[in-house]
Amino acid sequence: MKNRTSVFILSFLIVLLFGEVQVMAQSGYVTGTVHDKELGDKLFGVNVYLKQDSAIGTSSDIYGKFSLTLKPGKYDLVFSFTGMKLKTIPIQIIENETTTVQAEMEDASIEFSEFLISSTRFERKTEELIVSTETIKPALLESKNTTQIETALNQVPGVVMLDEEPQIRGGSGFTFGVGSKVGVMIDNVSIITGEAGKPDWNLVPIENLKHVEIIKGPSSVLTGANAMNGAIFFNTQYAGLKPETKIQVFVGGYTDPQYPEMKWWNGFSAISGVSFLHSRKFGNQKSNDIVISGVVNVSKSYIGPPLQTVSTLDTTIISEDDMKNQKFRLNVNYKHRSNKVKGLSYGINGNIMRNNHSLVMAWYDDSTNFFRGYPGTVFIRKQTSFYMDPFIDFYSSEDTKHHLSARVLYNDVNVKNNENQSTNSTSLFGVYEFNKKVKKIAGLEVVLGTSVMKTYSNSLLYQASGSPKNSVFNFSVYGEATQKIGKSLTIVAGLRGEHYSINDSIDYNKPIFRGGLNYKLFKATFVRGSFGQGYRFPSIAEKYISSSFGSFGVFSNPGLKPEEGWNAEIGIKQGFRLGNIEGYFDGSGFIQGYENTVEYLFGFWSPDYEPAPAGFKFVNTGKSRVTGLEVSTAGKAKVSQNSKINFIVGYTYVLPIALEPDLIFAEDYTPGKPSFYSYNSTSVNPTNKILKYRFQHTFKFDVEYLFKKFNVGVSGRYFSKVENVDKAIFDFEEFTRNIGGDFPPVMYENYFYNHNMGRLVLDFRIGLELGEHQKVSAIVSNLLNSTYSLRPLKAEAMRSVLIQYVMKF
Secondary structure, X not given: OHHHHXXXXXXXXXXXXXOOOOEOOOOEEEEEEEEEOOOOOEOXXXXXEEOOOOOXXXXXXXXXXXXXXEOOEEEEEEEEOOOEOOEEEEEEEOOOOEEEEEEEEOXXXXXXXXXXXXXXXXXXXXXHOOOEEEEEOHHHHHHOOOOOHHHHHOOOOOEEEEXXXXXXXXXXXXXXXXXXXXXXXXXXXXXXXXXXXXXXXXXXXXXXXXXXXXXXXXXXXXXXXXXXXXXXXXXXXOOOOOOEEEXXXXXXEEOOOOOHHHOOOOOOEEEEEEEEEEEEEEOHHHOEEEEEEEEEEEEOOOOEOOOOOOOOOOOOOOOOHHHOEEEEEEEEEEEEEOOOEOOEEEEEEEEEEEEEEEEEOOEOOOOOOOOEEOOOOEEEEEEEEEEEEEEEEEEEEOOEEEEEEEEEEEEEEEEOOOHXXXXXXXXXXXXXXXXXXXXXXXXXXXXXXXEEEEEEEEOHHHHHHOOOEEEEEEEEEEEEEEEEEOOOEEEEEEEEEEEEEEOOOEEEEEEEEEEEEEEEEEOOEEEEEEEEEEEEOOOHHHHHOOEEEOOEEEEOOOOOOOEEEEEEEEEEEEEEEEOOEEEEEEEEEEEEEEEOOEEEEEEOOOOOOOOOOOEEEEEEOOOEEEEEEEEEEEEEEEEEOOEXXXXXXXXXXXXXXXXXXXXXXXXXXXXXXXXXXXHHHHEOOOOOOEOOOOEOEEEEEEEEEEEOOEEEEEEEEEEOOEOOOEHHHHHHHHHHHHHOOOOOOOOOHHHHHHOOOOEEEEEEEEEEEEOOOEEEXXXXXXXXXXXXXXOOOOOOOOXXXXXXXXXXX
């Protein structure tokens, strides 16, 4: 019945949408000239496009002239040129008449750049937002030869990627990525899997990103209830004003580890890949946009297979070739703008991927075999995934937009050496949104929407529910209003209602709220404050997973409760200019509170050896709180006429504490000494009530020097020591040591006390443009070749050196 209701609602909205279609009228024209305000020079190559639809536009010629044919109506014409302020001019097109525009452009200064923010659904300046927001530009991804988007996210202040789990300001611990508290979206559609609540980072089309937005604060109203700590938006791009083709090739490999005895391979440990992109407009009046992109990556894993001398835990022999990572992905974005129906565009985005890779859950030991997998914890995975996203956008008037989109996401993971770990799922998603600028109330913008999601999962991993077949259903309605009062004050308020069920038997319902304001205090000074609620439903995996790997078990918890919380922030963004240095400073203080905090705890959960005596389990651990502060600065410094320095620096401090350290939330079965679980009894270091697996101090920076066609850059990220982990890991190490024989002990205690320290990781790059269309670069990751671990039992990669060649035409 729930599914029928959802289909009916979506069908009704489609009918309503097309009921407002209007037939296009005759055309009018806009022409003009663009010049430098200070020097008076005509500007060649200025991008001129509509604010309402950036795909409609042109560029100025060598005389600074431009022209566009448009349908009658009111528009905002945007002028964009590198190194100059964005300029917007309102125009009115009248049938069969020509409107003339003279655009004066000024050098960029401490004014902030206008930016399209997906998280708000309306074009908004970043300084006017109510929450902290960071952006990653494609140029940085390219210059660092980013093949895994997680590495780029790890460079963002306040964000830590802990083995595929995005932590924003210490809001979550260590969960192998399952049950993410951060929303992850591609083109405003979630890629969080319904059965595991886990983002699949391999689906992100890095080669075709317009930009990445990281929202650090309450985001659940427009993004979905699971965005408790924030959200990450990946926005792909459509064809620009000119056809573009880009080919990027890289080759290199891992160097020997810091300690020679840790090297497990012979010869050269190669990394290689190629990515490509082609985009263009075509057809009548260039009304069709298409972008085709893809990647092929082949690399040797930096972690080797388990030693073959051990057979008790895993009789499967895994070779070095089995550990190779091979990925092929193809993306297509297509959009058509109707020439007959004013304001109508539609299209489809698609992604298909084949990814063969090795997944390693734990190291063999913390010394010689630091870079080898523990027996039974290495999974050779063959993944096939695809999604299709049909969409319709319709502007029924200048200020009213309807958006209807859907997604079919299929994911099949076959684990070659352990069929019980294989998974198969299909997710169906649909959303309708209504965006309106209310003319009768100046400055008011409204977003209303509804979404529906159904996931079908088939896996022996989750048969603790009573069947390997499970399903999740989610339905929501939401709305948010933004009111701008005068030129200085912006107020935001929103509400979302969520219904969630597992296997049509376990139901959850919850409303969530967020609100905030932003005030322009001076010309380049903006203060903000926000408050928002979050509510995260437990996934199929968190409730029903039951498995084992090596000597570890993974235990189900059908009684796991939803996690809920709230998030508040105050902040200031200040532009500055000091001589030849200009940029902005951003500072904020924040507090996050949680109830029924979900943690992935290690312990002795079963008196039997099936699936294993000890391992991991998702449990509710009571109330917790995270407070902290964050400061960052970004900008540029002009060194000479032909050179400049770009920089971004950020520091984040968090104090994550347990508020109910004595609360007993589970029973422990330690051989010979059963006990009860609380924060105090399960912590290695409970003295200051610090939550497990958190970094209290992180420091990030990226500095790049550019001289004509030459560039050199260095980036760094510092993580303080982890103060607290599960005490049961140490108990399990003692337990496995006592078994003896060919049963290797799980070793971590020595590393925690002697090598778990503050860690600075540096990356280096240098590049040279070869003419107008080519560039060659050298990129070194982990420049100092540090041997380190961010989460227990997981080795991070040693140094790698790559040569990259990029050709654009």
